[in-house]
Amino acid sequence: MNFENYQKWIQERLIPNLPTNSVVVIxxxxxxNVQANRAPTSSSRKSEMTKWLSERNIPHSESMLKPQLYTLIKLYKPQHKTFxxxxxLANAGHSGHSALRLPPYHPDLNPIELIWSQLKGRVAKRNVNFSMSEVTKLVTEECNAxxxxxxxxxxxHTRKIEEAYMEREPLLDVMSEEIVIHLGRDSSSETSESDYSCSEIESDGSLSGVENP
Known part of the structure; x- marks a missing residue:
């Protein structure tokens, strides 16, 4: 899958079947997550940086170095990413849909993952010929089913998982705070061997100013 095919599917298959003001979970x-008008990064070509600045009528000169150009870009680029x-979705006629993005690495918050798992299981049980044409036929049938x-x-099921996350969030917040405090106390109260300078260690390995028994 690439953005062009995904965009085509969104415009031709998804949007025409959505009720007004729908929320699309992504x-x-x-x-x-292809960005619109993405700003150049520090590793972008100098020509890309100057082009971006010129398109926005931001004063700069061709003699400026890349770090200087990138400093300007950081000052003027939008604070929030746009996709x-x-x-x-927002400009789909009079519908006005919006996108809701899931947190990274949380497929458990996406109901379609459960549907997809069921679909693959059903197709696998019926797929005895192992041919692409047969798989395509089975996928279509199971989708319709x-x-x-x-x-x-x-x-x-997904809503229950979300509620469980929300219930645990206050506890995780408290626990993370306690861990930070405890680590801070340990690092400040304990003294390691490296805290002593070389001049304080005698040739026999004892600390100067400390009598050996």
Whole structure:
């Protein structure tokens, strides 16, 4: 999958079937998060930096070095990222859809992951010929067999997981605070051998000013 195919699917297959003001849940696949008017990075070519600045009428000179140009870019680039898919959804006629992005590495918060797992399991049970044409046929049949109740069950399961995360969040906040405090106390109260300078250690390995028994 790439952004071009994903964009085509969004515009031709998804948006026409969405109720007005829908919220589209999106994960962090690269083709979901293609940025609109992305600002150059510190590793971008100098020509890309000057082009970006010129398009925005930001004063600069061709004699400036890349670090200087990038300093200007950081000053003027938008504070928040904008994504192409978000704009497509928001400007879809009079519908006005919005995108909700899941936190990274949290597929358990996406109901479609449960549906996808069920779909793969059903196809695997029926796939005896192992041919691409047969797999395509089975996938189509099993997609059509997914019911409203299947979706409702998966959404309810995901909602329970989300509620469990929210219940644990205050406890995690307290625990992380305690860990930081304890580590701070240990590092300030304990004295390591490296705290003594070489001049304080005698040739026999004892500390100067400390009598050996």
């Amino acid at each position: 994960d962090n696949a690269p083709y979901h 192409k898919i978000d704009s497509i 997914i019911t409203e109740e299947d979706w409702r069950s998966c959404c309810n």
